[in-house]
Amino acid sequence: xxxxxxxxxxxxxxxxxxxxxxxxxxxxxxxxxxxxxxxxxxxxxxxxxxxxxxxxxxxxxxxxxxxxxxxxxxxxxxxxxxxxxxxxxxxxxxxxxxxxxxxxxxxxxxxxxxxxxxxxxxxxxxxxxxxxxxxxxxxxxxxxxxxxxxxxxxxxxxxxxxxxxxxxxxxxxxxxxxxxxxxxxxxxxxxxxxxxxxxxxxxxxxxxxxxxxxxxxxxxxxxxxxxxxxxxxxxxxxxxxxxxxxxxxxxxxxxxxxxxxxxxxxxxxxxxxxxxxxxxxxxxxxxxxxxxxxxxxxxxxxxxxxxxxxxxxxxxxxxxxxxxxxxxxxxxxxxxxxxxxxxxxxxxxxxxxxxxxxxxxxxxxxxxxxxxxxxxxxxxxxxxxxxxxxxxxxxxxxxxxxxxxxxxxxxxxxxxxxxxxxxxxxxxxxxxxxxxxxxxxxxxxxxxxxxxxxxxxxxxxxxxxxxxxxxxxxxxxxxxxxxxxxxxxxxxxxxxxxxxxxxxxxxxxxxxxxxxxxxxxxxxxxxxxxxxxxxxxxxxxxxxxxxxxxxxxxxxxxxxxxxxxxxxxxxxxxxxxxxxxxxxxxxxxxxxxxxxxxxxxxxxxxxxxxxxxxxxxxxxxxxxxxxxxxxxxxxxxxxxxxxxxxxxxxxxxxxxxxxxxxxxxxxxxxxxxxxxxxxxxxxxxxxxxxxxxxxxxxxxxxxxxxxxxxxxxxxxxxxxxxxxxxxxxxxxxxxxxxxxxxxxxxxxxxxxxxxxxxxxxxxxxxxxxxxxxxxxxxxxxxxxxxxxxxxxxxxxxxxxxxxxxxxxxxxxxxxxxxxxxxxxxxxxxxxxxxxxxxxxxxxxxxxxxxxxxxxxxxxxxxxxxxxxxxxxxxxxxxxxxxxxxxxxxxxxxxxxxxxxxxxxxxxxxxxxxxxxxxxxxxxxxxxxxxxxxx
Numbered sequence: 001x002x003x004x005x006x007x008x009x010x011x012x013x014x015x016x017x018x019x020x021x022x023x024x025x026x027x028x029x030x031x032x033x034x035x036x037x038x039x040x041x042x043x044x045x046x047x048x049x050x051x052x053x054x055x056x057x058x059x060x061x062x063x064x065x066x067x068x069x070x071x072x073x074x075x076x077x078x079x080x081x082x083x084x085x086x087x088x089x090x091x092x093x094x095x096x097x098x099x100x101x102x103x104x105x106x107x108x109x110x111x112x113x114x115x116x117x118x119x120x121x122x123x124x125x126x127x128x129x130x131x132x133x134x135x136x137x138x139x140x141x142x143x144x145x146x147x148x149x150x151x152x153x154x155x156x157x158x159x160x161x162x163x164x165x166x167x168x169x170x171x172x173x174x175x176x177x178x179x180x181x182x183x184x185x186x187x188x189x190x191x192x193x194x195x196x197x198x199x200x201x202x203x204x205x206x207x208x209x210x211x212x213x214x215x216x217x218x219x220x221x222x223x224x225x226x227x228x229x230x231x232x233x234x235x236x237x238x239x240x241x242x243x244x245x246x247x248x249x250x251x252x253x254x255x256x257x258x259x260x261x262x263x264x265x266x267x268x269x270x271x272x273x274x275x276x277x278x279x280x281x282x283x284x285x286x287x288x289x290x291x292x293x294x295x296x297x298x299x300x301x302x303x304x305x306x307x308x309x310x311x312x313x314x315x316x317x318x319x320x321x322x323x324x325x326x327x328x329x330x331x332x333x334x335x336x337x338x339x340x341x342x343x344x345x346x347x348x349x350x351x352x353x354x355x356x357x358x359x360x361x362x363x364x365x366x367x368x369x370x371x372x373x374x375x376x377x378x379x380x381x382x383x384x385x386x387x388x389x390x391x392x393x394x395x396x397x398x399x400x401x402x403x404x405x406x407x408x409x410x411x412x413x414x415x416x417x418x419x420x421x422x423x424x425x426x427x428x429x430x431x432x433x434x435x436x437x438x439x440x441x442x443x444x445x446x447x448x449x450x451x452x453x454x455x456x457x458x459x460x461x462x463x464x465x466x467x468x469x470x471x472x473x474x475x476x477x478x479x480x481x482x483x484x485x486x487x488x489x490x491x492x493x494x495x496x497x498x499x500x501x502x503x504x505x506x507x508x509x510x511x512x513x514x515x516x517x518x519x520x521x522x523x524x525x526x527x528x529x530x531x532x533x534x535x536x537x538x539x540x541x542x543x544x545x546x547x548x549x550x551x552x553x554x555x556x557x558x559x560x561x562x563x564x565x566x567x568x569x570x571x572x573x574x575x576x577x578x579x580x581x582x583x584x585x586x587x588x589x590x591x592x593x594x595x596x597x598x599x600x601x602x603x604x605x606x607x608x609x610x611x612x613x614x615x616x617x618x619x620x621x622x623x624x625x626x627x628x629x630x631x632x633x634x635x636x637x638x639x640x641x642x643x644x645x646x647x648x649x650x651x652x653x654x655x656x657x658x659x660x661x662x663x664x665x666x667x668x669x670x671x672x673x674x675x676x677x678x679x680x681x682x683x684x685x686x687x688x689x690x691x692x693x694x695x696x697x698x699x700x701x702x703x704x705x706x707x708x709x710x711x712x713x714x715x716x717x718x719x720x721x722x723x724x725x726x727x728x729x730x731x732x733x734x735x736x737x738x739x740x741x742x743x744x745x746x747x748x749x750x751x752x753x754x755x756x757x758x759x760x761x762x763x764x765x766x767x768x769x770x771x772x773x774x775x776x777x778x779x780x781x782x783x784x785x786x787x788x789x790x791x792x793x794x795x796x797x798x799x800x801x802x803x804x805x806x807x808x809x810x811x812x813x814x815x816x817x818x819x820x821x822x823x824x825x826x827x828x829x830x831x832x833x834x835x836x837x838x839x840x841x842x843x844x845x846x847x848x849x850x851x852x853x854x855x856x857x858x859x860x861x862x863x864x865x866x867x868x869x870x871x872x873x874x875x876x877x878x879x880x881x882x883x884x885x886x887x888x889x890x891x892x893x894x895x896x897x898x899x900x901x902x903x904x905x906x907x908x909x910x911x912x913x914x915x916x917x918x919x920x921x922x923x924x925x926x927x928x929x930x931x932x933x934x
């Protein structure tokens with residue numbers, strides 16, 4: 001692309017990022033510099049195939065390390081847009097940068113023993129942290145990272161390693177550019193405007209994280225300096241009430257006030273409650289979107305407090321002073337306790353808002369947030385919305401002292417006061433208070449009945465598969481630390497009863513019958529008990545079963561006498577001994593190298609015969625009880641101990657591939673280390689299982705060769721695309737140009753046959769040019785980098801329909817576009833999908849007197865929704881549906897419906913890249929439907 005045209009270059013950046021960064025604004029006046037920065041940004045940052053989260057976290061950490069304010073804040077906001085929590089951004093500040101490669105020993109060891117492709121570790125926080133630290137050292141000390149560079153190149157591959165170096169160089173370029181242009185501000189950047197307020201409200205500690213960076217440049221530097229110079233310059237030659245000096249300081253005050261008002265609105269934009277800001281004169285300055293959504297009144301409708309009270313018919317129930325110290329008392333009545341609970345929620349929001357404002361706005365008077373909140377007044381009011389509905393509100397009103405006016409004693413002393421009002425809708429609480437009391441009374445009666453009958457209640461939500469069991473029920477079932485999952489409940493069921501329990505539950509749900517089941521459980525102390533469970537199915541409005549609710553009772557005493565129970569325990573003892581022998585035989589037959597290590601003694605308690613033979617021994621009993629260092633080489637023993645520490649720290653299974661030297665030779669192991677837990681859930685032993693994969697080295701070499709071949713093929717494809725774009729288009733342009741000259745200059749000299757031939761030449765050269773463009777688009781779809789975000793498919797469809805109607809306004813088409821259809825995927829690629837499908841529907845309905853086009857989703861709660869585009873156009877024979885998605889395969893003639901035959905092939909490739917599928921249904925002259933899922 002030619003970036004000499006600044007408009008096109010800016011459009012390209014906006015298309016790729018979704019916004020135009022303030023970072024590039026200073027270069028707009030210099031075309032050469034602007035073109036260079038755009039090219040670097042696209043190549044080294046936007047189109048860089050490294051994981052997006054890794055790139056953004058490197059930007060945040062290194063920019064914060066070098067105090068580059070703009071980049072630290074904006075890329076933190078970029079992380080927020082990608083779904084990263086504020087706590088995870090704070091964690092970046094806890095990473096200690098490495099001084100030497102010695103500080104990276106554990107990281108390098110971990111990376112050196114991983115054999116994964118780039119996409120396999122993107123969700124592995126441990127690998128990501130190691131890559132961050134290694135990249136930081138390369139950035140800080142590039143000439144002291146020989147070993148680190150070698151291991152990173154092996155892990156990432158040469159191509160991705162080079163991309164990492166390019167990206168680090170780009171960060172360095174950005175740092176120098178921002179330092180040399182102090183006018184670049186995060187406040188002018190779209191990312192900061194969207195996400196900074198919500199970030200600070202979520203994690204107030206981020207204010208400290210940004211403390212040296214999130215400063216209002218125009219306030220701290222320019223106005224303060226102007227005021228000082230003005231005082232020195234004019235005080236000697238002008239009286240203290242000089243109009244020029246007053247004007248200068250007043251403009252400084254206005255700039256500070258505007259900056260602070262902007263800051264306050266940013267902080268309040270994402271508060272989850274209705275918020276109003278008004279000044280001491282009663283003028284409404286700001287209403288957040290939740291206020292507008294709840295009441296229906298905007299700032300243009302209620303400009304003052306009086307307007308608000310009149311239009312909303314505000315009625316005050318009572319006024320209660322709520323000092324912070326009173327929150328949490330236990331002697332309040334039920335209604336007042338609920339009121340105080342609501343007040344506590346709002347005070348937390350106020351604390352976050354005021355702390356954020358104080359950290360972000362140096363111009364606000366430095367009064368502690370606690371002092372501001374101590375003056376909070378809570379009011380219970382009744383309002384009427386613009387729709388005429390009455391709502392009950394708990395309203396918190398807090399005064400906030402702002403700008404001081406006594407600049408050099410030239411403005412009267414005093415403070416401007418803004419007031420923040422935050423509301424909590426308590427309508428449901430007020431309306432259902434009596435109902436709640438009745439339900440509480442009934443619940444108390446039920447509790448007495450359950451206690452008397454030694455019965456417990458439970459419920460099973462079939463929608464999210466979560467089980468809720470009361471405290472007594474957990475004791476009956478022996479479920480300690482119950483997490484609510486069906487898998488945890490199922491673990492307590494006796495092995496012989498698991499299948500029958502599953503079948504009974506499924507039968508009850510499918511047949512819509514009550515559950516009545518008796519089964520055995522095994523408690524943590526190995527006690528076997530009998531349980532009777534009864535349940536009833538609850539349905540939604542459509543008749544679909546959504547929940548099982550019932551009771552559970554211990555019926556062990558009914559099932560067996562104490563004597564039978566005693567005999568049963570005695571009969572189990574020889575079976576246990578026999579089972580242990582059978583288990584040992586089974587372990588010896590497994591095709592694995594297996595051993596168990598006791599963590600307390602660091603000794604081997606179980607080992608199978610396969611590993612014993614590899615160690616050059618004949619009897620497993622000679623190994624049991626020995627330390628790890630006594631059985632393996634020193635290097636392998638240290639490696640095992642390090643792995644043990646990793647499993648104990650992470651509290652999860654460790655899976656790795658390793659090269660191990662044993663007395664019988666070198667082995668390539670695929671090893672899984674599983675923690676074994678006792679009844680209290682503590683890890684007491686570790687189980688090693690290793691499978692020998694002798695062809696691992698050969699496989700790695702083959703994969704490496706295959707990777708090189710794929711890279712070569714990609715380069716060939718890029719070369720081919722370039723040739724198609726430039727070399728093949730050039731002759732077509734010549735043919736089209738000369739044929740146009742013939743038509744313009746020699747048309748009178750041609751007979752009808754000659755004119756017909758010339759028109760066919762022009763038409764076919766244009767058709768071939770369109771085919772080449774379509775092929776290029778198809779290749780770009782395959783090779784472009786995907787960005788997965790939430791996409792509003794309905795809005796995209798409406799935009800495309802507006803374009804189609806603008807092209808042919810005379811056509812009357814009935815559209816049915818479902819609202820609020822969202823999907824996770826690449827916005828640009830999904831726009832291409834809908835563009836092709838809707839253009840096809842528009843084209844193939846062109847011969848209908850009344851055309852219909854529909855975009856919707858199939859009904860149901862399928863986690864992978866199926867979308868479709870349906871029309872009543874020309875349709876097709878169903879037996880040829882498989883050819884629709886093949887390039888250049890068309891089922892209609894060019895004369896009837898012109899086209900290239902590439903559109904649906906492009907749709908199929910995009911859908912496949914999103915992990916979905918696409919198919920078609922239709923009937924000749926009765927329309928067609930294209931379905932796709934993502």
